[in-house]
Amino acid sequence: MATGRNHRPATTRSRGIPEATVARLPLYLRALTALSERSVPTVSSEELAAAAGVNSAKLRKDFSYLGSYGTRGVGYDVEYLVYQISRELGLTQDWPVVIVGIGNLGAALANYGGFASRGFRVAALIDADPSLTGRLVAGIEVQHTDGLEQIIDESGVSIGVIATPAGSAQQVCDRLVAAGITSILNFAPTVLSVPDGVDVRKVDLSIELQILAFHEQRKAGEEAPEEEETAPPAAPPAAAVSKRPEPGSDGDRPAVMPA
Amino acid sequence: MATGRNHRPATTRSRGIPEATVARLPLYLRALTALSERSVPTVSSEELAAAAGVNSAKLRKDFSYLGSYGTRGVGYDVEYLVYQISRELGLTQDWPVVIVGIGNLGAALANYGGFASRGFRVAALIDADPSLTGRLVAGIEVQHTDGLEQIIDESGVSIGVIATPAGSAQQVCDRLVAAGITSILNFAPTVLSVPDGVDVRKVDLSIELQILAFHEQRKAGEEAPEEEETAPPAAPPAAAVSKRPEPGSDGDRPAVMPA
DNA sequence: TAGATTGTTAATCGATTAACAATC
């Protein structure tokens, strides 16, 4: 079906919200919450877009997927929009979350205030290290991995956070999924494979830094006439040598990584 | 200068690599490093794509922006490609990093192994809390914010990590930028404003969870015929009431957030 | 040579944005 509803365009209403839009809704919500706390009654797309750091046309387009929640000539009612976005994101209900891997990072996550603030609640902490079992982190008792399935079952969580080392992440993931978890936030630097129907989002510090390094390098090389590498690389491997189609390109194309 | 090189298609070489491609290079690099550790000599786009969790056509297209580093009928030389991607990302050099805000998260980041592993080095830890000054975290002495400018100057860092509370993030950011930092990784849940030429990437746990919640909610409502909210919302604000153009749509459009 | 696999083309899809009619 193409449309299906006659009022609000239904296709774009109860489904079909673009991922890019979904990813921005939390940003809008945060800006709106700040306005709400300052008791600002209404806000224009221009103002809100500035606060969220996006283009105002983009914001209006994003909101158009949710419905017509603004008033022409006036703007958006802050409280009303906070509720609508919260509802769209599923934040009007409580989301119990389990954190697996209570190392430095896991503990930091458990203590993170923003966790609890918006409908998320740390329901359980799990770690494979027996010496951690029973210890309190953020006021919650750490439980041993052995009981993972039962813990998930009893606490009714559907969102799992993986903060284990990379080596155990897939195994933990498999167990979480088998136990009924359908959304995973992965902090371990691994690609997780999951069955259809399970959502995985990843947060990867190392990747973010590498992306920054890429741009940083570009900045540094922008003015400098030449951006030659300092350490001269070793000899290229056979396969690499064999494909040098164009002449005069040897100077700046080192071959193999020093280490 | 715009291009400046004459061999490899210069436009796509020293600039013009799409952001989406740049963001995937670290992923490829990680998969390649794993292969390298297993002493695998060559890999096909199909195999590597599977390991990185992407489409093989996409991978080949990505690599085509870097140059012709493969061999038709054979595949890619693992070591050679590791080096080329490392070089492209700027990882053949060392990137000193300063972390500001040594709370739970900052400490976790300082201790994070993946940090050091790929060319990044924690050069300094900074916190505003005087009681932390001089304390060792991950073997590095925490220094007080007062000396921020001098610390940056002396350590020559160009990448800053902000792990402070949201309230101080912009101020810290401003000081980092003024001190010469041009790349920032922001863990504080705020939109940072920076001058042109400064790159900001953000990692936001709360946003990731909200995106998961959105999809989780959709899954839950998929089978159920109606996905009505449990708590009936209070009366809508005036502005909201005024815009209900279409009839028969009241049922599924509650009005105002309870809290 | 025959088989394999890259690098590239071109079609498709999704996201962004300016512009403006609708309308408060």
Next chain:
DNA sequence: TAGATTGTTAATCGATTAACAATC
């Protein structure tokens, strides 16, 4: 009514992907 601002259109841009000629 006049001014302001939304919601939507349409143009543009960038990213993805299948397909295949080039070529090892």
